[in-house]
Amino acid sequence: MRMSLIFAAITATLLGVSAARAQDEPVPSHCVAMANALPNATYVNFTPAGGTSEGEVKLTYAGHSTYVIETPAGVRIATDYSGVYGTDPLPRVVTMNKAHRTHYTDLPEAGIEYVLRGWNPEGGPAKHRLVVDDVYIRNVPTDIRRFDQMEKDGNSIFIFEVAGLCIGHLGHLHHNLEDAHYAAIGRLDVVMVPVDGGMTQSLANMQEITKRLYSSVVLPMHRHSTPIEEFTLRMGEGFAVDFRDSPFLTLSTRSLPQRPTIIILEGV
Template sequence: MFVTRLFACAAFVVALASAADAQTQRPSTCMAVAHSLPQATYVAAPLHEAATDDTVRLTYAGHSTYLIDTPAGIRIATDFSGAYGASPIPNVVTMNKAHTTHFTLSPPPGIDHILPGWDDNGGGISHSLLVDDVYVRNVTTDISRYGVFEADANSIFIFEVAGLCIGHLGHLHHRLTDTHYAEIGRLDIVMVPVDGGMTLALDGMSEITRRLSSSIILPMHRHRTPMSAFTSRMGEGFDIEFRDGNSLEVSLSNLPRRPTIIILAGV
């Protein structure tokens, strides 16, 4: 069965990343800010040194799928179902299982790393994957929908590349605890579901987004919810930009001075 093979693949890449950790050159910059929080764990990851002008390209492909193109040419597709971002084939895909629009059991051939946000055996799943210039890890959250509760069955994925900390909240269903925030650490860029119904209600989602204090907020998973229903809850401390295109290029040197909600075309 594909899911079994998928988890076997995930276990293999985690083992490879763990071996690489033995040759750590510097700690994860995204976790350093979390070191002083209650019960925080300082996570070390072998990251490449990044110049402040190294550029990451972020593209909204559709639904909850963003494409992340790294300076070294690695392409990542988030919450990958195959409907968006399948061409050209990404090197890494992440998936969540809340709905079939967030995963696929029949991924196209050629994807090097398939990272599910859940474990069919329960107990959560842990990813620690280094691919060239990007380090990928996850923080599990619970699924609670249609009266069904599954602990640690969804994942927030964090991508550390070019000195940037990029987070994708996945199909988040509940508010986060202090432990979650500590495990996530600093996020310069965060991708946030703003449907307000199938995921967490907008009051809770905006609260999480404000606390994360990211420089760039990228909405996704909007469905028919007016964008203003989310932005109005964020308060006056956030700028709002509507872009004509579906991509933006980001580096440490060009992060906005004020936290900015950027709505790319198609969202």
């Protein structure tokens, strides 16, 4: 019992909220585990007691850094939404990051129900804790480069918890992650990573982050002209590579690959 209380306090601190505020969360995150509080921990994918693993999630590469996530209940989400990709049919939820205009729009379509910006226009870190039908959406703030200087809390890593899966989108990530970031993220069964090799981070840095997260499925994005092999070869033999001739795939807790796999969807 005492260990449970200690862990709750540690987790709340790492998430940047007080214990009282943590109790106000709409649902507890099943992606945050005790290993997250330990430096250099290896994250083990599992379905926690009480978590649901029913249904399949559809993931579609729409373009640039936009993946469309469709939940078993039919909630449609578009990541790093700029109004160019993932618009048809119109998503119910969009997430944005403000590093470049290709990752956000000031004029989202009126039919979009939830617009989640990875930055806080009023200053300070953005904080999203949102339940939409069968998906829980939260964010972990990160910094961005602005004219060779870092802007604190300028962007976010968004995490989607649905059907027992933990799905993360790293966005336009401009720096390495610290232990507190990994703790706040928790485990990710699926992670979407930018592999441009420079506009976000070097491939060496992205390799380090991806290996630390050790997700079952790695979905590259934001590739530009970088040969995809430059990223896949860096990841080494510990990660399988799977080229698909379709822009989408469906996943469930039962269909996750046994070996961590980089899946390159059509269009990437």
